[in-house]
Amino acid sequence: MTQEQTEAINTGQTESRNRALWRALGPPVIGAVIGFVIGALLILMAGANVQEAYTAMLRGAFGGSRQITETVLKAAPLLLVGLGLTVAFRARVWNIGGEGQFFVGALIGAVIALNFPDWPRPLLLSIMLLGGVVGGMLWAMLAGVMKIKWGVSEIISTLMFNYIAILLVQYMARGPLQEPGGYLPQSAQFVPEARLPLLFDSRIHAGVILAVILVAVVYGLLWATPLGFRLRMVGSRSSVARYAGVSVEKSILFVMAFSGGLIGLAGIIEVSTQLTRLKGDISGGFGFAGILVALLGRMHPLGVAIASILFAALIIGSESMHVVSGLPNSLADAIQAVIVLSVLAVDALARRRQK
Amino acid sequence: MLTKTNEPVVQMRGIVKRFPGVVANARVDFDLQPGEIHTILGENGAGKTTLMKILYGLHAADEGEIRLRGKPVSFTSARDAIAQGMGMVHQHFMLVNPFSVADNIILGQPSSRKPLMDDPKLIHQRIRTLSEQYGLIVDPEVEVGKLSVGQQQRVEILKTLYRGAEILILDEPTAVLTPQEVADLLPILHRLTEEGKSIVFISHKLDEVLKVSERITVLRDGEVVGVTPASDVNKADLARMMVGRDVILKVAKEPAQPKEARLQLTDVWVDSDRGLPALRGLNIEVRAGEILGIAGVAGNGQSELEETIAGLRKVKSGQITICDHDTTRSTPRDVGRFGLAHVPSDRYKMGLLPDFSVAENMFLQRIGESPFTQRGVLDWKAIHQQAQGLINAFNVRGATVNTPAASLSGGNAQKMILARELDRKPQVLIAAQPTRGLDVSAIEYVHSQLVEQRDAGLAILLISTELDEILALSDRIAVMYEGEIMGIVDAADADIDDIGLMMTGSKPTNGQTRGTL
Numbered sequence: 120m121t122q123e124q125t126e127a128i129n130t131g132q133t134e135s136r137n138r139a140l141w142r143a144l145g146p147p148v149i150g151a152v153i154g155f156v157i158g159a160l161l162i163l164m165a166g167a168n169v170q171e172a173y174t175a176m177l178r179g180a181f182g183g184s185r186q187i188t189e190t191v192l193k194a195a196p197l198l199l200v201g202l203g204l205t206v207a208f209r210a211r212v213w214n215i216g217g218e219g220q221f222f223v224g225a226l227i228g229a230v231i232a233l234n235f236p237d238w239p240r241p242l243l244l245s246i247m248l249l250g251g252v253v254g255g256m257l258w259a260m261l262a263g264v265m266k267i268k269w270g271v272s273e274i275i276s277t278l279m280f281n282y283i284a285i286l287l288v289q290y291m292a293r294g295p296l297q298e299p300g301g302y303l304p305q306s307a308q309f310v311p312e313a314r315l316p317l318l319f320d321s322r323i324h325a326g327v328i329l330a331v332i333l334v335a336v337v338y339g340l341l342w343a344t345p346l347g348f349r350l351r352m353v354g355s356r357s358s359v360a361r362y363a364g365v366s367v368e369k370s371i372l373f374v375m376a377f378s379g380g381l382i383g384l385a386g387i388i389e390v391s392t393q394l395t396r397l398k399g400d401i402s403g404g405f406g407f408a409g410i411l412v413a414l415l416g417r418m419h420p421l422g423v424a425i426a427s428i429l430f431a432a433l434i435i436g437s438e439s440m441h442v443v444s445g446l447p448n449s450l451a452d453a454i455q456a457v458i459v460l461s462v463l464a465v466d467a468l469a470r471r472r473q474k
Numbered sequence: 475m476l477t478k479t480n481e482p483v484v485q486m487r488g489i490v491k492r493f494p495g496v497v498a499n500a501r502v503d504f505d506l507q508p509g510e511i512h513t514i515l516g517e518n519g520a521g522k523t524t525l526m527k528i529l530y531g532l533h534a535a536d537e538g539e540i541r542l543r544g545k546p547v548s549f550t551s552a553r554d555a556i557a558q559g560m561g562m563v564h565q566h567f568m569l570v571n572p573f574s575v576a577d578n579i580i581l582g583q584p585s586s587r588k589p590l591m592d593d594p595k596l597i598h599q600r601i602r603t604l605s606e607q608y609g610l611i612v613d614p615e616v617e618v619g620k621l622s623v624g625q626q627q628r629v630e631i632l633k634t635l636y637r638g639a640e641i642l643i644l645d646e647p648t649a650v651l652t653p654q655e656v657a658d659l660l661p662i663l664h665r666l667t668e669e670g671k672s673i674v675f676i677s678h679k680l681d682e683v684l685k686v687s688e689r690i691t692v693l694r695d696g697e698v699v700g701v702t703p704a705s706d707v708n709k710a711d712l713a714r715m716m717v718g719r720d721v722i723l724k725v726a727k728e729p730a731q732p733k734e735a736r737l738q739l740t741d742v743w744v745d746s747d748r749g750l751p752a753l754r755g756l757n758i759e760v761r762a763g764e765i766l767g768i769a770g771v772a773g774n775g776q777s778e779l780e781e782t783i784a785g786l787r788k789v790k791s792g793q794i795t796i797c798d799h800d801t802t803r804s805t806p807r808d809v810g811r812f813g814l815a816h817v818p819s820d821r822y823k824m825g826l827l828p829d830f831s832v833a834e835n836m837f838l839q840r841i842g843e844s845p846f847t848q849r850g851v852l853d854w855k856a857i858h859q860q861a862q863g864l865i866n867a868f869n870v871r872g873a874t875v876n877t878p879a880a881s882l883s884g885g886n887a888q889k890m891i892l893a894r895e896l897d898r899k900p901q902v903l904i905a906a907q908p909t910r911g912l913d914v915s916a917i918e919y920v921h922s923q924l925v926e927q928r929d930a931g932l933a934i935l936l937i938s939t940e941l942d943e944i945l946a947l948s949d950r951i952a953v954m955y956e957g958e959i960m961g962i963v964d965a966a967d968a969d970i971d972d973i974g975l976m977m978t979g980s981k982p983t984n985g986q987t988r989g990t991l
């Protein structure tokens with residue numbers, strides 16, 4: 120090889136390394152900038168001060184330990200849902216029934232909390248968490264079975280199961296589980312034994328730690344075990360996985376169970392810590408937002424962790440933007456949505472162009 | 475003979491093109507004389523397409539100059555090139571399937587009565603005239619998606635002619651064609667040059683190159699190895715120039731020493747995806763130390779046969795045994811355990827995962843076994859070590875353990891699959907279309923591996939629609955037609971005409987009958 124050719128190869132390589140970094144970080148950053156610019160236009164149209172509004176947003180999410188705590192508490196359920204969906208999406212199983220699995224997990228956990236208030240705390244908490252996991256798991260596996268047996272698209276079935284689960288919880292909160300003598304659609308408050316312990320003298324609870332541990336668990340599952348390898352094979356091309364002796368059906372069931380389980384866990388943790396009772400509306404859309412978190416995090420556990428924090432910050436921040444700078448709540452929500460949408464859109468465009 | 479004194483219509487001088495990590499063209503010179511068919515020959519990745527994309531204005535050269543009919547040009551887009559009378563038919567067609575042939579041909583062409591479209595009748599008439607003039611027969615009104623690959627290619631050529639192309643670039647036009655379609659295409663090319671067109675023809679298939687071209691420019695690793703009139707060289711010369719060493723075009727092999735039967739199919743019936751019988755009472759037996767070739771025209775049950783043995787397709791009736799295990803209802807995993815390895819005909823739908831690394835692709839089936847997994851955890855160090863060993867042993871070029879399989883050339887991807895399947899220490903190997911789309915040196919490698927494995931005692935079922943390949947490798951040949959075996963002959967005394975007849979469905983006037991009469 121000539122000197123020239125070797126040089127061409129060398130420069131070529133550094134070039135491509137820089138390019139790889141740019142490819143990973145560039146599009147989401149550009150997307151976010153575009154989103155914030157559009158958001159600024161919306162703020163101007165509403166007659167508010169852009170700088171003030173965005174400062175309020177930043178302060179609201181990260182301005183102090185109380186704000187950071189709020190952000191972390193919002194991030195935890197998003198992270199759990201995002202991690203569960205990461206595993207499913209890696210196998211190209213499109214579980215978009217997170218909301219329903221979240222509700223069912225919460226419901227089963229709540230039934231246990233309400234019926235066995237005098238169990239010792241470690242037992243009660245473990246059974247509650249287990250109940251939440253199993254609830255979400257079975258709810259998701261139902262869609263998995265329908266896909267395997269009858270070829271029903273999991274996108275449709277999981278979406279439909281969302282409505283069933285949400286309405287079921289609303290009925291329970293208004294009916295059988297309603298607080299005796301109460302008027303609101305909610306259950307009695309859980310006994311203190313049914314609430315996860317708080318840590319570091321703050322509102323941070325054990326569920327947050329659990330979620331962080333699960334980042335490592337999911338990472339290990341996907342890249343350090345033969346099971347994860349096979350799931351990724353199914354996601355990469357199921358015809359090849361089948362050729363190589365992987366049972367695509369079992370893989371579908373597994374990822375449905377795994378994602379449903381994590382999301383059910385998120386559900387029971389949320390009612391056990393934040394709400395301390397079952398309500399008609401418990402989620403605030405975690406099951407849907409988790410889909411975005413998983414995608415924004417590029418279906419990588421660390422990426423999902425970062426995405427869940429940023430997403431939570433956006434939610435908390437836009438609330439305080441509404442409170443401080445007097446923007447209407449709906450506009451704050453719209454800005455939030457515009458930012459997420461721009462990030463996803465630029466990211467998708469960039470990917471398409473790479474192909 | 476050509477008048478070499480003529481000024482070339484195309485002159486490319488000192489063309490250099492670098493891509494990250496490769497020099498695709500290193501100071502390439504290329505000439506095209508008026509009215510000639512000039513072939514650019516080279517293995518995959520030699521830089522043929524890149525050179526032509528530079529000529530056609532799709533890539534900018536890093537260095538070098540291009541003259542068209544003597545005048546220096548620098549195209550910044552294909553539009554410029556088209557305006558100068560060039561036309562290119564790409565390796566992958568650029569047609570809009572739901573549109574008609576005529577719509578595809580006028581797509582992107584300015585209309586002469588804007589803002590209205592040109593009169594369709596007029597367009598159809600013009601296309602028909604062109605069609606007849608050059609023997610490119612195709613109905614302008616039919617939807618492109620309904621045409622065969624060969625007909626679609628005609629549309630691509632017509633498209634360039636309609637735009638007034640005088641210089642045609644055909645990038646591997648025969649790669650996608652059946653042998654019959656190739657035989658139809660070559661005379662059309664001669665007809666085009668008789669009408670004054672000049673053609674750049676790209677290929678790595680030696681036979682057709684010798685048949686069709688006036689001159690041949692051979693590229694290797696981005697450099698011109700030689701330019702020669704086709705009449706001065708033979709296949710072996712060209713292969714040597716292309717690959718850089720002597721190439722064995724037909725593997726030498728000793729007579730087989732077959733032993734016990736390892737794979738048996740007894741009266742096997744299988745349905746196709748559409749629910750029609752695809753295998754009708756198939757009986758075959760493959761013994762240790764022999765290659766049984768399945769000859770046949772594509773679509774006569776070959777892929778169903780392959781999938782059935784591999785455990786990927788349900789058997790309706792009959793029995794399959796692999797090394798004395800009944801595998802009639804086994805899963806792919808089980809047949810693997812009983813000793814079957816499988817080089818699939820569809821490399822990309824079955825054989826490899828493009829976004830997985832070469833190392834990952836090497837152990838798709840055995841990832842959960844020791845040494846790749848220890849105490850339930852993947853041992854990446856062992857995986858990479860073992861993979862590197864296979865990359866070296868099978869000479870998978872351009873691959874590190876971390877390279878995504880998508881970036882391997884066809885030949886190296888096939889070597890990777892072969893490495894994986896043979897490293898499983900199989901008792902029986904299905905090799906389906908093992909050299910489809912490969913260039914000569916890769917074909918040579920795959921063929922010699924198969925014979926070597928046969929000699930080591932492997933039972934090999936070779937399924938191929940290339941009759942040459944079947945004849946070169948098989949010890950016995952079974953001819954399949956509409957899901958039935960029409961006859962099985964010893965390769966040693968195989969009569970090609972008989973095989974040809976059986977491939978089209980006639981039962982042989984077989985040896986026994988002849989013998990007893």
Ligand SMILES: Nc1ncnc2c1ncn2[C@@H]1O[C@H](COP(=O)(O)OP(=O)(O)O)[C@@H](O)[C@H]1O
Pocket residue numbers: 493494496497498516517518519520521522523524525
């Ligand atoms: N757009 C591109 N970007 C990077 N590398 C390329 C690109 N196109 C071709 N190459 C590389 O340039 C070399 C020559 O490719 P090509 O001209 O397509 O070869 P051929 O047509 O002879 O098979 C190969 O190593 C190929 O990987």
Ligand SMILES: [Mg+2]
Pocket residue numbers: 519522523524565645646
């Ligand atoms: Mg090419």
